[in-house]
Amino acid sequence: MAFMAAAATAPSSSSSPLQLHKHAAARRSAPALLLRRPRSRSHRNQLVCSLDATKQAVQEERPAAVNGVAGRTDCYGVFCTTYDLRAVGARWRTDWCKRDEETKAWKKVVSVAVSGAAGMISNHLLFKLASGQVFGPDQPIALKLLGSSQRSFQKLEGVAMELEDSLYPLLREVSIGIDPYEVFQDVEWALLIGAKPRGPGMERADLLNINGQIFAQQGKALNAVASRNVKVLVVGNPCNTNALICLKNAPEIPSKNFHALTRLDENRAKCQLALKASVFYDKISNMTIWGNHSTTQVPDFVNARIDGKPARQVIRDTKWLHEEFTKTVQKRGGELIQKRGRSSAPSTAVSIVDAIQSLVNPTPEGDWFSSGVYTNGNPYGIEEDIVFSMPCRSKGDGDYELVTDVTIDDFLWERIKKSEAELLAEKRCVGHLIGEGEEELCEVTEDTMLPGEQ
Numbered sequence: 312m313a314f315m316a317a318a319a320t321a322p323s324s325s326s327s328p329l330q331l332h333k334h335a336a337a338r339r340s341a342p343a344l345l346l347r348r349p350r351s352r353s354h355r356n357q358l359v360c361s362l363d364a365t366k367q368a369v370q371e372e373r374p375a376a377v378n379g380v381a382g383r384t385d386c387y388g389v390f391c392t393t394y395d396l397r398a399v400g401a402r403w404r405t406d407w408c409k410r411d412e413e414t415k416a417w418k419k420v421v422s423v424a425v426s427g428a429a430g431m432i433s434n435h436l437l438f439k440l441a442s443g444q445v446f447g448p449d450q451p452i453a454l455k456l457l458g459s460s461q462r463s464f465q466k467l468e469g470v471a472m473e474l475e476d477s478l479y480p481l482l483r484e485v486s487i488g489i490d491p492y493e494v495f496q497d498v499e500w501a502l503l504i505g506a507k508p509r510g511p512g513m514e515r516a517d518l519l520n521i522n523g524q525i526f527a528q529q530g531k532a533l534n535a536v537a538s539r540n541v542k543v544l545v546v547g548n549p550c551n552t553n554a555l556i557c558l559k560n561a562p563e564i565p566s567k568n569f570h571a572l573t574r575l576d577e578n579r580a581k582c583q584l585a586l587k588a589s590v591f592y593d594k595i596s597n598m599t600i601w602g603n604h605s606t607t608q609v610p611d612f613v614n615a616r617i618d619g620k621p622a623r624q625v626i627r628d629t630k631w632l633h634e635e636f637t638k639t640v641q642k643r644g645g646e647l648i649q650k651r652g653r654s655s656a657p658s659t660a661v662s663i664v665d666a667i668q669s670l671v672n673p674t675p676e677g678d679w680f681s682s683g684v685y686t687n688g689n690p691y692g693i694e695e696d697i698v699f700s701m702p703c704r705s706k707g708d709g710d711y712e713l714v715t716d717v718t719i720d721d722f723l724w725e726r727i728k729k730s731e732a733e734l735l736a737e738k739r740c741v742g743h744l745i746g747e748g749e750e751e752l753c754e755v756t757e758d759t760m761l762p763g764e765q
């Protein structure tokens with residue numbers, strides 16, 4: 312794993328951050344006064360604004376920065392840059408202390424792991440995370456980027472360099488690696504995006520198996536090294552079953568902390584209702600996606616509201632609701648792939664932001680959001696022990712409760728059961744990954760499709 316540090320409050324220099332680092336490293340052999348860039352506000356206070364700063368800095372100095380090599384925990388780049396205070400001068404010291412004043416209200420750094428960090432979705436998401444858009448403008452962040460192979464390590468370095476060059480003040484640390492046991496150390500959030508796409512000729516069962524292995528391993532790693540209250544959002548497909556595999560392999564982490572992303576589907580459903588009702592998106596509320604993130608998902612127009620009124624009072628076209636709306640949402644991902652040639656990435660990143668924000672902010676009164684969550688005592692009569700998208704509310708503490716005041720009519724129920732059956736079939740395919748039987752029990756149905764597959 313390699314470390315980098317945010318350039319935002321680094322001293323000004325005509326060198327690039329990487330050059331700056333090399334310069335600092337070159338100076339290291341001289342008995343110069345070196346200061347490693349501190350990572351937290353309180354740490355920075357100690358190092359920069361107190362009289363003992365320089366002494367302590369010299370004691371704390373880490374080994375020379377080295378460009379990252381997979382499997383090594385060396386650091387490079389501006390995140391682990393050492394600074395020569397005498398060279399930088401008094402003016403910079405003053406600025407830093409002033410900045411420290413400005414950041415007094417900052418919270419403790421939140422540590423967020425992202426797998427598939429060199430992929431398309433992460434390409435959008437990481438910059439939203441680093442900017443403060445997700446966790447808030449007073450929330451410094453450490454990003455831990457996970458790739459899958461030696462080959463992807465170089466790509467991760469490129470991603471890290473772009474983060475470095477973005478000068479985000481809240482980005483306190485970036486580390487990259489390919490070993491989940493290293494990358495997930497003490498993380499408070501794990502956004503599991505990395506997964507293999509289904510290749511030509513690959514059976515659905517093969518995809519479940521290949522990606523399932525990834526999520527079994529990552530579940531084990533989270534179980535071993537992550538924060539005991541880590542929140543896990545599984546994006547990589549098939550995300551519901553991957554989330555199930557992940558949580559089953561992490562028995563020491565509450566199952567309730569695991570989510571499969573169905574927020575993109577919720578956003579798509581809101582968009583379609585807004586379009587049909589000719590209202591702005593923010594008028595659509597109480598939108599549930601039931602079930603699997605697949606073409607069997609059930610976008611719920613029965614409980615959805617438009618401008619506070621039941622959707623069916625505003626949209627009188629029942630045929631459209633039953634047929635077109637449902638199918639459009641179910642197949643939106645596939646349609647997009649046909650038009651764009653690749654699966655949705657920016658809108659998925661936005662929906663990941665929405666999903667996190669729904670957990671870290673209180674849900675607006677009377678509203679709810681959808682998430683694929685573990686069915687353990689659910690009030691709807693859905694089979695237990697699967698990951699199923701359902702309506703949730705949060706107090707903003709990272710946790711959620713299921714919403715109980717929903718109506719499930721025959722139309723919804725019939726479709727919910729179909730999605731449930733699909734998830735049960737997927738679960739039978741991954742029995743060997745969750746300690747419940749053999750792969751041979753796998754029988755995938757025609758309906759078992761990702762939104763991107765048609």
Ligand SMILES: NC(=O)C1=CN([C@@H]2O[C@H](COP(=O)(O)OP(=O)(O)OC[C@H]3O[C@@H](n4cnc5c(N)ncnc54)[C@H](OP(=O)(O)O)[C@@H]3O)[C@@H](O)[C@H]2O)C=CC1
Nearest residue numbers: 426427429430431432458459463505506546547548572575
């Ligand atoms: N739930 C939802 O709503 C949606 C889910 N998705 C799913 O999200 C996933 C990612 O999509 P996208 O970013 O576009 O895909 P990309 O192919 O662009 O990126 C996937 C990334 O995952 C990495 N990866 C593969 N295996 C692992 C592993 N074991 N650990 C860490 N990283 C790994 C790959 O890099 P490398 O192999 O080089 O490490 C690659 O960088 C897909 O499964 C897609 O189907 C997409 C849209 C919506």
Ligand SMILES: O=C([O-])CC(=O)C(=O)O
Nearest residue numbers: 644654655761762763764
């Ligand atoms: O199938 C995919 O990879 C894309 C996907 O999940 C979606 O767009 O909803």
